[in-house]
Each structure stands twice: as C-alpha cells, then as structure tokens.
Amino acid sequence: MxxxxxxxxxxxxxxxxxxxxxxxxxxxxxxxxxxxxxxxxxxxxxxxxxxxxxxxxxxxxxxxxxxxxxxxxxxxxxxxxxxxxxxxxxxxxxxxxxxxxxxxxxLPNVPIDSVPAGNSEADNEEVSRHGEISKLPEGAKPHWEIAEEKQLIRFDLGVKITGAGFPVYQGKGARLQRALINFFLEENIKAGFEEYQPPLMVNEESGFGTGQLPDKEGQMYHMQTDNLYAIPTAEVPITNIFRDEILAEDSLPIKATAYSACFRREAGSYGKDVRGLNRLHQFDKVEVVCLTKPEDSMAMLDTMVEHIAGLLQKLELPYRILRLCGGDLGFTSAITYDFEVWSAAQERWLEVSSVSNFKTFQTNRMKIRYRGEDKKTQLLHSLNGSALALPRIVAALLENHQGPEGVRVPQALQAYTGFEII
RNA sequence: GGAGAGAUGGCAGAGUGGUCGAAUGCGGUGGUCUUGAAAACCAUUGAGGGUCACACCUCCGGGGGUUCGAAUCCCUCUCUCUCCGCCA
The missing domain is CATH 1.10.287.40 (Serine-tRNA synthetase, tRNA binding domain)
Structure with missing residues (x-):
C-alpha cells in the first residue's frame, strides 16, 4: 500500500x-x-x-x-x-x-526510475549473462527423463498419494534436495543472514500483511476448519515476524533466511510449462528477507543480487539477470531482478529467483518501523528474494551437467551430497 | 476433547463509572556524582491522526451496547495461559 x-x-x-x-x-x-x-x-x-x-x-x-x-x-x-x-x-x-x-x-507500487516501461516479458531488460551455454551432445535428455530413469523423482508416486504437482523425491534425488537446502542455507548464513524456521501455515492477518490476501486468495491452500493458509513462500511468515514492530536502529539491517516448503495452487496453469519440475504445487525454497533503513535499501538490493549470482556460479549453471519492466513487475514491487538458469534440454530460461525491493509498500501495510535519531518512527524498506528455489535448479543441474557417466555434481555441492555423480 | 483463568504502555503489574493516556517497579534515554565504571539521586520515556508549530482528537485484544461521561458495567467474537484427557 x-x-x-x-x-x-x-x-x-x-x-x-x-x-x-x-x-x-x-x-x-x-x-x-x-x-x-x-x-x-x-x-x-x-x-x-x-x-x-x-x-x-x-x-x-x-x-x-x-x-x-x-x-x-x-x-x-x-x-x-x-x-x-x-x-x-x-x-x-x-x-x-x-x-x-x-x-x-x-494501487500497485510505483516503479523506481531505472525500471523500463513495458507490457510483458518481452520488454524485460537483460542486465547480464554468465556461464557457457553449451550445446548438449546427441542423446541428451530433459530432466524429467533423467529423473525417471535414475529414480530420483517419482512423479507417479506423488500422483498416487497426493496428486499432480506433488512429486516424491527418492534416493539420490532426495539427498540432492537436502544437500541443496543445506548448501543454500550455509551460504546465506556465511553472507550474514540469520536462519529462521517459520511455521508453514499462517493466519489471515499474515496473509494480508504481505499482500497475498485478499487479491491472490485463490493461489493459496486454505485449511478451512482452522482458517489457516499454507504458505506460498517463506516470505510470508518471515516478514510478518516484524509486523507491528518498531525496531531499534542498531538492529538494522535485518537479514533473515529460511528454508521452507512452499505451497501454490497454481490455479489455471496447464500445458507444457508444467512439465516435470517446471511448476509444482509443493516445492522447496530457501528465501532471504531484508529490512533496511530507506536510504540503504538500494545498496541492499545490489548486495542480494550479487549474493544470489554467487550461488549460481558455485553451482556452475549458466544464468542471466533480468531487470523486469513495469508491466511484468509484481504488484508490490518497486524494482525486481529475475534470475533465470538455462535449461539445456528444454532450451529455454527458467526463473529461479526474483529479488525485489518493495520500499515501504509492504511495511506500510504491516507497520514495520524503526526509530531514527530524531526519535520519530519511520517505515522501513523491505526486500526479499529466493536463494534459491529448488525445482528448477534441480532441473538445470540434471540437464546441464549430464554426461556419459551420469550427472556430475558441482564441486561446491559435493560436500553436501556426499557423492560426485548421479 | 473437558474444566477454569486471563488479555492494560518495551516488559512486569495496579487500576471496577468522572481531572486516567493510565499508579508502581524494571528497562531505555539525558543529567548529577566519579579518573572511568557501577551504585545512588534527579529528569525524561507509548502509538496514530491533526497543525507551520501549538491546540485538539483517537487508541487499555476486536466489534457492538448502556451512560452526559467507560480501561472500569453489559453483549459478542478472537486469542493466550493453566489443569485434566489424548498424542508426536
């Protein structure tokens, strides 16, 4: 607001x-x-x-x-x-x-000056591109085939016990998930983020706080009996921790990170985009949330972008950074950078992170303030981003690192997986 | 699931119809004292709206009511805690 x-x-x-x-x-x-x-x-x-x-x-x-x-x-x-x-x-x-x-x-948030005008994805600005986009050898496979062959991800079992979009991870597939979560969390902690484990369900008030309610009501799973919502991202509980708080100046900036499962109904999305890991109802994500003084938020955004870029580099994945145009910007955001990794087999870019500065748009609604030197309360700026969302990372890892011996686990991740080849 | 208690400022905790935005203690801030610190003492210290600044207004979990007047009485909702039962 x-x-x-x-x-x-x-x-x-x-x-x-x-x-x-x-x-x-x-x-x-x-x-x-x-x-x-x-x-x-x-x-x-x-x-x-x-x-x-x-x-x-x-x-x-x-x-x-x-x-x-x-x-x-x-x-x-x-x-x-x-x-x-x-x-x-x-x-x-x-x-x-x-x-x-x-x-x-x-009214949606007002884009800052550097945000380009535009109506759709096509008008997004590519800021930079990193890593080699190499042509895959003959016989290379999309991730869902690799995952099925090696019994890493069992879409069939997910359908059996829950429904489409709820995969079961098995064996090295499950261990890879766990490794990635740990890897991301550890890297975030090293970068100065404090780890949280939030509830996976939130009340109505929290949904309003971060703006999921009332607009995107249909996108969340709702437990009617207790009137609770399954979180679509850890952003919701983490940011709401600070709802209605006046923070001490010396506690700033707040840098929080949390792993959580994320639940999204994705009502109305069908077709090839939902193939494999591209779009799920339940997925894992490590999120970072920051609260800063107004004058510090743009620098914090840069720091976050740099940090997330570092994660993708360590995973040896080709990626690009986009500055979203006005038309593609989320309702609450003043500026957003999207990170996309290259899906070598699908030959397209997959969004794995979205880093935004919301300025006071969220904090105004949630009344997250601090007391400055003049003793007056002032709204903080909030920012968040994925660091990172797992499914598409897994898809890109499987596709980009596949070879005759199997899928190579990037060096940085091996300490977490305990194996080098899948 | 059953029974009970409660919700007041950063925290603890008084306040049962009028000058109560709210005693007191702790905490915070400023000061005195001190070589420095601690202790002690003094002062100050909620949020929001409004205004150039004052004035002024609102807020004692949410909503409604009684009254000239409500933190205080009535209704209602929500939440929290305690005990018992069940259970990871």
Missing part, C-alpha cells in the same frame, strides 16, 4: 511511474487525494465536536461533585444534539476511511 503522505507530495511522479506498468492512474490518484482532503476536513469537525462533548462531560462531573445537581441536569440537555452530530460525523469518517483505504490498496 502506497503511503498517503507520499501521494500528497508526489502525485505527478507517482502517476508517471505507474504509467510504466501500463496503468493510467492519474484519475484514481486525484480521487484519492480528494478523499484524503475530505477525510481530514471531516476529522477536524469531528475532533472539535468531540472536544466540546468531552468538555461538557467533565463539567457535569465537577458539578455533581460539588453537589450542583440541577446545573448538571441542564448541562446534560445540551449534549443530545451534539451526540447526534458526532454520530453523523463518525459515520462519515468511517465511510471516507474505507473508500480511501480501498482505493489506496488497489
């Missing part, structure tokens, strides 16, 4: 920024500012009426105390009209607040 104070002062800038998303928001921003104006007017009136009413009440109290019953009774008469007026004003205030909130919540 954008800050109303920001809109008051930067209406034109905001509208220009939102245009990069292909959104003409000029009118709705004007509407919001108008509502804001009305609301404040109304509140002024209401406050005055309340002040008056408070004053009279106090007087009545004192009159009773000094035994002047009659005067007190007559003072009571005066309040009835005032009470009516207060009730009216309060109802108006409620309505104004609601519509203001509703309109405000409907």
């Amino acid at each position: 954008l800050e109303i104070t920001y809109l008051r002062e930067n209406a034109a800038r905001a509208a220009a920024g939102l245009k990069k998303r292909g959104l003409d928001a000029e009118q709705s921003i004007q509407d919001i500012l108008k509502l804001d104006e009305l609301r404040r007017q109304n509140q002024n009136e209401l406050d005055q009426a309340l002040a008056e009413s408070n004053k009279i009440s106090k007087e009545i109290g004192m009159l009773y105390k000094s035994g002047k019953r009659e005067e007190a009774e007559s003072a009571k008469q005066r309040t009835s009209e005032l009470k009516e007026r207060i009730k009216e004003l309060q109802q108006e205030q409620e309505q104004l607040k609601n519509s203001l909130e509703q309109d405000l919540v409907a």
Whole structure:
C-alpha cells in the first residue's frame, strides 16, 4: 500500500511511474487525494465536536461533585444534539476511511526510475549473462527423463498419494534436495543472514500483511476448519515476524533466511510449462528477507543480487539477470531482478529467483518501523528474494551437467551430497 | 476433547463509572556524582491522526451496547495461559 503522505507530495511522479506498468492512474490518484482532503476536513469537525462533548462531560462531573445537581441536569440537555452530530460525523469518517483505504490498496507500487516501461516479458531488460551455454551432445535428455530413469523423482508416486504437482523425491534425488537446502542455507548464513524456521501455515492477518490476501486468495491452500493458509513462500511468515514492530536502529539491517516448503495452487496453469519440475504445487525454497533503513535499501538490493549470482556460479549453471519492466513487475514491487538458469534440454530460461525491493509498500501495510535519531518512527524498506528455489535448479543441474557417466555434481555441492555423480 | 483463568504502555503489574493516556517497579534515554565504571539521586520515556508549530482528537485484544461521561458495567467474537484427557 502506497503511503498517503507520499501521494500528497508526489502525485505527478507517482502517476508517471505507474504509467510504466501500463496503468493510467492519474484519475484514481486525484480521487484519492480528494478523499484524503475530505477525510481530514471531516476529522477536524469531528475532533472539535468531540472536544466540546468531552468538555461538557467533565463539567457535569465537577458539578455533581460539588453537589450542583440541577446545573448538571441542564448541562446534560445540551449534549443530545451534539451526540447526534458526532454520530453523523463518525459515520462519515468511517465511510471516507474505507473508500480511501480501498482505493489506496488497489494501487500497485510505483516503479523506481531505472525500471523500463513495458507490457510483458518481452520488454524485460537483460542486465547480464554468465556461464557457457553449451550445446548438449546427441542423446541428451530433459530432466524429467533423467529423473525417471535414475529414480530420483517419482512423479507417479506423488500422483498416487497426493496428486499432480506433488512429486516424491527418492534416493539420490532426495539427498540432492537436502544437500541443496543445506548448501543454500550455509551460504546465506556465511553472507550474514540469520536462519529462521517459520511455521508453514499462517493466519489471515499474515496473509494480508504481505499482500497475498485478499487479491491472490485463490493461489493459496486454505485449511478451512482452522482458517489457516499454507504458505506460498517463506516470505510470508518471515516478514510478518516484524509486523507491528518498531525496531531499534542498531538492529538494522535485518537479514533473515529460511528454508521452507512452499505451497501454490497454481490455479489455471496447464500445458507444457508444467512439465516435470517446471511448476509444482509443493516445492522447496530457501528465501532471504531484508529490512533496511530507506536510504540503504538500494545498496541492499545490489548486495542480494550479487549474493544470489554467487550461488549460481558455485553451482556452475549458466544464468542471466533480468531487470523486469513495469508491466511484468509484481504488484508490490518497486524494482525486481529475475534470475533465470538455462535449461539445456528444454532450451529455454527458467526463473529461479526474483529479488525485489518493495520500499515501504509492504511495511506500510504491516507497520514495520524503526526509530531514527530524531526519535520519530519511520517505515522501513523491505526486500526479499529466493536463494534459491529448488525445482528448477534441480532441473538445470540434471540437464546441464549430464554426461556419459551420469550427472556430475558441482564441486561446491559435493560436500553436501556426499557423492560426485548421479 | 473437558474444566477454569486471563488479555492494560518495551516488559512486569495496579487500576471496577468522572481531572486516567493510565499508579508502581524494571528497562531505555539525558543529567548529577566519579579518573572511568557501577551504585545512588534527579529528569525524561507509548502509538496514530491533526497543525507551520501549538491546540485538539483517537487508541487499555476486536466489534457492538448502556451512560452526559467507560480501561472500569453489559453483549459478542478472537486469542493466550493453566489443569485434566489424548498424542508426536
């Protein structure tokens, strides 16, 4: 949710920024500012009426105390009209607040200056490309065939016990998963992130906090009996840890990492994109979440990008970094870098990480603040990224590192797998 | 699943109809003292809205009600804790 104070002062800038998303928001921003104006007017009136009413009440109290019953009774008469007026004003205030909130919540984050305009993936900017994209030898296979042949991932068993999109990992496939999780966590810890193990289910409030609710309600699994949601990413519980907190300046920046299973209904996505590990209902991911002072968030974004790039390099995977265009940007993000690894057999890029700076968009909703030197509370900036999502990494590892002897485990990972060849 | 207790400021914990945004203690901050520190003492210390700044308004788990007036009374919801049962 954008800050109303920001809109008051930067209406034109905001509208220009939102245009990069292909959104003409000029009118709705004007509407919001108008509502804001009305609301404040109304509140002024209401406050005055309340002040008056408070004053009279106090007087009545004192009159009773000094035994002047009659005067007190007559003072009571005066309040009835005032009470009516207060009730009216309060109802108006409620309505104004609601519509203001509703309109405000409907606006996506304003992209920062460096975000290119554009409508779709095609307009994303390739920032850099790393590693060799080598042609695979004759007879090379897509990951799902390798996984099936070597009994690493049992899609059939997943279907049997749960359903499509819930694979069973077996033998070296399971050990590879565990190794990757450990590898990512250890690397993140080395980079200064603190490890957390969050709940895999969250309440409604947390869903609202990070913005999954109410918009993406259908994307989460919902346990109706207890009204809990299975997390689509560790971002949700981790960021919500800090909801409604005022953090001490010297605890910043917050750098958190967590492994979690992630659950996504992926309603409406079918076709070849869902083949193998490309898209699942349950998958593993190690996430990083940061909270910084406003002035530090862009530097933190760079640090995160660099760190994630390092992970992919250690896995010896060819990858590229994209700066998403306005139209491809998530609702809450001000700037996002996507990491894509090359799927050698499918001959296409697969997204494995998305690193974003949300500025105050999330923290405004969650009221995550800190107290600066001037003693005033101020909203923090939040950032997060995958470091990394496993399934597509596994797909890329199997495909890119396949050879006549089997699949080669990258050096950096061998300490975690305990084997060199799959 | 059964029974009970509770939800107040960073924490602990008073407050049962009026000057209570809320005693007290701890913690935090500033100061006095000290070579320095500790201790002691003094002062200060919730959040949000509003304002150029004040004034002023709102908030004692959420919602509703009674009343001139509610942290305090009533209704309702949510959550937490304790005991018993079951169980990894």
